[in-house]
Amino acid sequence: MKRILFIFLLCFAGISAFAQEGLYIEDLFEGRVIPLKHMKRSFISGSELHPYGLDTYKSLKFSVDEGDFHTVEVLVMKDANASTDKQTVFSGDHLTYAVICFPPTLTGLNRFLCFQAVKKKGKWDVTVVYLRGTATVEDLDAMFNKKRK
Amino acid sequence: MNKNYYKKLSLKYFEATLSPREERRLKAFLATTRDPDFDDAKAVAGYFAAGRAAAGRIVRPASWRWIPVTAISAAAAIAVIVGVHIGKEKQIPGNEALASMENTLASIFSSGTDVETELSGIMNQ
Secondary structure (H helix, E strand, O other): OHHHHHHHHHHHHHHHHHHHOOOOOHHHHOOOOOOHHHOEEEEEEOHHHHHHOEEEEEEEEEEEOHHHHHHHHHHHHHHHHOOOEEEEEEEOOEEEEEEEEEOOOOOOOEEEEEEEEEEEOOEEEEEEEEEEEOOOHHHHHHHHOOOOO | OOHHHHHHHHHHHHOOOOOHHHHHHHHHHHHHOOOHHHHHHHHHHHHHHHHHHHHOOOOOOHHHHHHHHHHHHHHHHHHHHHHHHHHHOOOOOOHHHHHHHHHHHHHHHHOOOOHHHHHHHHHHO
């Protein structure tokens, strides 16, 4: 019985680590920073995303006060430290924009974290997006940057 | 004692058509009866019982014993992960979700500074 429990825990830990993909921002997506009911969440995966060169799209939109915003900022900046490429924009002391590229997964998929924040009436309107797929940051920029078109 | 019933069971025993329940009943009966009509059935049943006792417990090689344990553990872990994942994240299908995704990504990739210039700067590093 002990052996079964040990192997179960080993497998659970391994698969959990894979699912979280080692990002600090996963805490936010799991609702450990801001309650899930206070965020608008979207999750798309599968063949619908293939035209975009993606296989996973996760997004969060929420409005928070200064304290919670700082917590989110810290998570994004921690993940930015592990990036291969990043583009960040600060407004004063606050991070207001980030496109962060992570090392590819074991299966060769690219991963990105996008962050956008705008202050309105004392609150921060925040959008956080996690993307995974074969598309590069250049592909995404070509597809979605309206300034280019 | 319903001799005909057990006779019928013993015939089915030799044809290997007994249900497990019927086999248990027949063996319980054979263990107690002294009726010579059941000697053949007793002999065969006794032979298999003696054979099992002599063979003892079947011992598999140590390396084999890990296989079912590992398989059960891995399957349970995968089931838990999949269950938790499905429970937490509800997939939104349809064009509405894709349109929302396009708007969000367009907002991100079109905003802020001149993304094209900065990205080309990153790529050229």
